[in-house]
Amino acid sequence: MFKMLIVEDDRTLFNEIKTRLSQWSYDVYGVQNFDNVVDEFIEINPDLVIIDIQLPKYDGFHWCRMIRSHSKVPIIFLSSRDHPLDMVMAMQLGADDFIQKPFHFDVLIAKIQALLRRVYNYNAEKIHIKTWQGAKIDLEKNVVTNEQGTVELTKNEMLIFHLLIDKKNKIVSRTELIESLWDDERFVSDNTLTVNVNRLRKKLDELGLGQYIETKVGQGYIAKEEERK
Structure with missing residues (x-):
């Protein structure tokens, strides 16, 4: 069972994402302390991370950079901002995909499944x-x-x-x-x-x-x- 860490401070959106992903038997975790996202990431050790850009204290770019210093875990950005530089910055920091809000949940799930197959399929083949x-x-x-x-x-x-x-x-x-x-x-x-x-x-x-x-x-x-x- 894959574990997902959702770095999203909008609790309504987080709960909806969690509900949808749980229907696909994913284990979904949220961040409790936005001052220490990396510590929670290390403790949970997720298979995939979904990060919003606009977060309390530090933005998603900061946490993507910090996570990348510890892991090559797949990362998907979510953002309501539509500036092309946001996508460029996300990809340069090591994100694997970028989804603009508002988004359709079927699209999010399809992207997650495709990313998981691409990243983890080699393990299944071995x-x-x-x-x-x-x-x-x-x-x-x-x-x-x-x-x-x-x-x-x-x-x-x-x-x-x-x-x-x-x-x-x-x-x-x-x-x-x-x-x-x-x-x-x-x-x-x-x-x-x-x-x-x-x-x-x-x-x-x-x-x-x-x-x-x-x-x-x-x-x-x-x-x-x-x-x-």
Whole structure:
């Protein structure tokens, strides 16, 4: 689950951004002390930062510069100011994107998702093997193996399974699963998702693992993992 730090002193806007991003299962944090943004950044260690330009005491440019001295985390600027030099300054200080207020939340979310894929995808490409409930999951070969045998998953089944085990013991909404498959340039309907999850569970039954993929009615699915002794 990605963590977002929102450096925004407008509480109404912050709360709306937090609500929208939380719907996509992002963990969202706000700044409590605008005199010490960097200390909070270091404590939270977010995967992405969204900064307003006009802030109490020091502006967003200052905090972008300070954050860049500690981290290469992706940074998106938000601003109601429309001067081209603001965008130039933001990019020169190391920002990854600049969004002018007022903005459409779908645009903000699309930019966040694109930035996260671009920045963090290389990590996913390097990690081909995951483990869950004592089973080994090969993300390149689309196979799951444990002491009871091996099953092969389709690409859609593996994409769903991968997302579920990445958020093990947490509910993943049907909307999030469908949107993730759409991001992979596949059209997936609600019914198609149900079919794929049922097939995934049936294949995992062959390894004695099907019962750990639970349906949460009206919410989504959860990949449970019990502590192994």
